[in-house]
Amino acid sequence: REVxxxxxxxxxxxxxxxxxxxxxxxxxxxGHLAGDRVLVAVAGAIRSPLRPNDLVARFGGExxxxxxxxxxxxNAKIIAERLRMKVSQADPGELNGKVLPKVTISLGISGFKxxxxxxxxxxxxxxxxxxxxxxxxxxxELAANLDDDND
Numbered sequence: 001r002e003v004x005x006x007x008x009x010x011x012x013x014x015x016x017x018x019x020x021x022x023x024x025x026x027x028x029x030x031g032h033l034a035g036d037r038v039l040v041a042v043a044g045a046i047r048s049p050l051r052p053n054d055l056v057a058r059f060g061g062e063x064x065x066x067x068x069x070x071x072x073x074x075n076a077k078i079i080a081e082r083l084r085m086k087v088s089q090a091d092p093g094e095l096n097g098k099v100l101p102k103v104t105i106s107l108g109i110s111g112f113k114x115x116x117x118x119x120x121x122x123x124x125x126x127x128x129x130x131x132x133x134x135x136x137x138x139x140x141e142l143a144a145n146l147d148d149d150n151d
Contacts, residue, residue: 002055003121006112013112014076016066017125018046018083021104021137022101023062030059034100035062038092045090046151048116065122073111073142080107080140090137104138106130 006013020026020042027035039062046064047056055067060070066083068076084105108123110127124143132141 002067003112003118006069011070012075013121014068014071014073014081015121015125016076016080017059017108017109017122017129018064018066018069018105019100019107019129019133020062021106021133025038025104026101026103030095030100034092034095037100038103041090041092042087045086046083047137049079049086065125073109075102076109076111077140077142080109083107083137085119085142091095101122106132106137107140109142111141135146 002037005011020038023035023038025089026038039058042055042062043058043064046066046148048140050056050066055068056064056071057059059065068079087105088102090102092102094100106129108125108131110124110128113122128141128143131137135141
């Protein structure tokens with residue numbers, strides 16, 4: 001629906017794909033209950049700075065997708081940095097009397113282009129997110145088909 005509205009009304013639309021860095025290792029070291037607590041903390045940190053009309057979804061495993069209506073890629077980069085900082089400060093709490101360590105995220109951003117489908121935006125943001133992971137994690141990357149503004 002947002003993609004169609006964006007195309008019809010010539011409004012910017014951006015997507016951020018997010019992956020929790022080293023989540024498998026975290027689960028292996030601290031257990032799945034600890035991993036679940038981390039996912040709850042990450043979800044809360046992602047949701048907190050967003051607007052009510054922004055859409056957040058768990059995309060599977062330790063991945064999240066954020067759809068930002070009426071948001072340029074340049075503004076999505078600013079939002080992504082806020083999310084990155086919020087998650088790095090999110091406290092997953094304690095388990096069995098032990099403080100659970102905080103985690104970081106890698107983020108990929110794509111923007112709407114005329115003729116794009118939602119699947120295209122997701123795929124582009126997902127590829128950018130994996131580039132962020134390969135470049136050292138805890139960082140943000142733009143999809144290859146974007147320049148810095150999609151006004």
